[in-house]
Amino acid sequence: MRNKYTLLATTVVILFSQTSIFSQDKKEKEKSWYDLVNFSGYVDVYYNYTTNNRQGATQDTSGTFHTYNKQFAVNAVKLSMEKIADKESPWGFRLDMQNGQNNMYQERPYQTTNSLHNMQLLQQAYVSAYFNVLKGLTVDVGKMATHIGLELLDSKDNISYTIGYVFFNTIPFIHTGARANLQVTEKLSTSLYVYNSAQGTGYTGNGQQFGYNGLAAYGDTSTTSSLTSTQQHAYADGPNPTRAIGTQVKYAFSDKFTAVWNTLSANDNIMGRQDNALFYSSNLAGTTIPKQSRFGTDHWLLQNVILIFKPTDKLTTIFDYTYGERAGQTNTAAFGYEASGVTRQKLIDNLPGISIAELDPGLVAAGFGNTTSLTRENRVKRVYQTYQFQAKYQFTDMFALGLRFEYLDDKRYGGSLAVNPALFAFTPVDRYDLKWQENIGMRAASNYGQIKTFTLTPTINLTENLQVKIDLRRDWGPGQQFVDLAGRPASHQNGIIIGAVAKF
Template identity: 80%
Template structure:
């Protein structure tokens, strides 16, 4: 009898438990939409000391976002609102409002803080829709952080505190466009991305984001400012009808242990292009301009990005990141940063008497390197590659140690990387991390095109909401591409930066 009552009590308790769970689930479904909105944010501040001659209001372009040397700085302040689109509530949005001293480098034109040409205070803003396809299809439309690259714009989410040279030089930061992410099964997901441009969201000088004509502001024929022009938008992202196309594939080879991510991005951000080399040099010789429509075939920038994430234990994370970049046609020859020993616009514009079969008769180009191909008239191409290794060991909940090594190999591209010039209207030839700045009145002709960084990052989680990171960083490369504290040429620079982030 006792066992019967015990069994009856167990059944009744189970029924009440299930009823309670059902009621709780129903309560979740009955929530108003505004109760499903998540709020989060952070305040990020730092102090930086790098061993060069930059300090105070003088900008330290040897770094990435941490340009205030020997100074305290507010890196970023951010407030985020997000409602996820899912099966139960198939619509959503995200809104990220951000300010701070690194904001000026996220959107073109760089180092513009008055928001006359940009929307930098609005970092992300997109709407989302969920569709019950396979394990779920989510479509986002609006302004969003790029899908490509290993690091993120928020320092608290990276292993190191400072943004690396790889992300800063070879990856666009923010796009405006649309993306579709499909979860095929528990281990495989894919993404398709259509952006206005590959260079990233922002203002485009003269419609030539890649070009040497992109230095002057938009304006009318009289040279007026884009702020007063009635024929141009001040905020222009993507100068031609073609969209940048990106893809992503994520696969968990071993769930929670080993993941492979493959990202791509290809775009043509030029209004005018180069149909053939011979036609281009015929223009130079005759002074006649022939119409040339820019296209993916002749003019493009293409990025391939491979990320391998391996977690052998719960405490150890290791990551390998590889980027292959290729510029062809006008995207290559009109880019920033070419040195005299590489392909420069001046040399493309120079023709000497002579004869080369695949050029127009009577013309020969001066100063081309062996990596330039004229046998295929649509391929004037340069290649750059980057390699990155990161690791993090979580010793305790309080303490972790991070490691990052980067190698940027740009020697085939003709000199300093020019994907994301740190300053608008200033070429990367003026960057200390890529070329010795002419601080003593003379710059030697050189074409190094290589740089390396090594960073150790102790991380202290003082509380659940308060984090301190200390970057011990060394940057170096062949030749004297840096300066010391007296402004003299140096082969390297060392730095320490202490960042503190309060997150909620």
């Protein structure tokens, strides 16, 4: 009998022991995902000296993110948490929290730092899911950096320290939406992107991503502020039901040569008649109601090709080409379009046979036409192209030398510096030095849509975690859109910027 109870007791102990082991093993497995979360970040500071008369608290808007001239500045401070979704663990997420003096240019509206109209401090935040399709299908949903363009928002990951004019002027930075990446083979991958808008995440002036009704905040008409409006969100992204669609095809022909083709297409306008008040007032005045914005005639199309060639382990060369097309309201509603200015005249010159009334009915009231017909202006189309070449040679683990050459060709439009200037119109509103020159007729209002930059960048890796980059940069082009140290018109500007990044 004793043996029987002894055996029973032993069996119970073993069972409890096994249960405890299974329970402990389960807990360990439940906790194991923590080990898959990667933490990283950096602190990025710089000193900038550009040969114009901007300094101190006055913004140097002739550059890109480096707007603090003749000053030390904190470019960005970032903390990232990421769990990659893969076959072994098919869920994940990405969270990037960032602050710094370049944040105000990443998300619309530019130059806004109090986060009342944006979420700039939250640079990226998305969830991920992995599906076992072909070589792997990953779906991300949330806020994410754009797939368009060669350069990245983090200076430490680029060949040059400063962001170039191509990336800064011609494409959005941040999107909110979803993307799906399918690894078809070891060499071929394809991606589909569905974003709220093509212009990028953020707050939208008057509900129009292209600023069709001006730059003032939309909301209550009495205050022109969305903060007190019960009709509009303060944080707006995508003013209409039409989503922006993007694609990417990436193919590695060999270990030395890779090609990437990106596209993005959208109509971010709402419609010609935005509310019932305009409908009734138009009928009362006996005028024609503007037609609703349509994708076929009112759209923005981007195509971007990147060719990466690494002939040796030390040398990397990259060619980047962007084709942009704006049609209809997407063109005439963009920042920088002046109905009676240089851009409109250039469009007329390039579209013979089109009347003033067809291009801009508003001029009729000013005596510049003989018809009151309102139209979508769908015959107006603007095409721009950008070219960029970058190269980097890694001499040693400690030292590398990079270069960047850019050419932006937007001469059909003649915009400020490049396409869709981030800081409004032909001359940024805070560039009083340039406006004064224009008022007395000493400076052309446009650079005729062409500009070039050349940047030479020595990179010094003092340690594995501390990097120093020195940009020797020259910007030049027709139209004298720059000023010199005395505030006089200039066709070029030179600059040196020293950036230091501590990464972990």
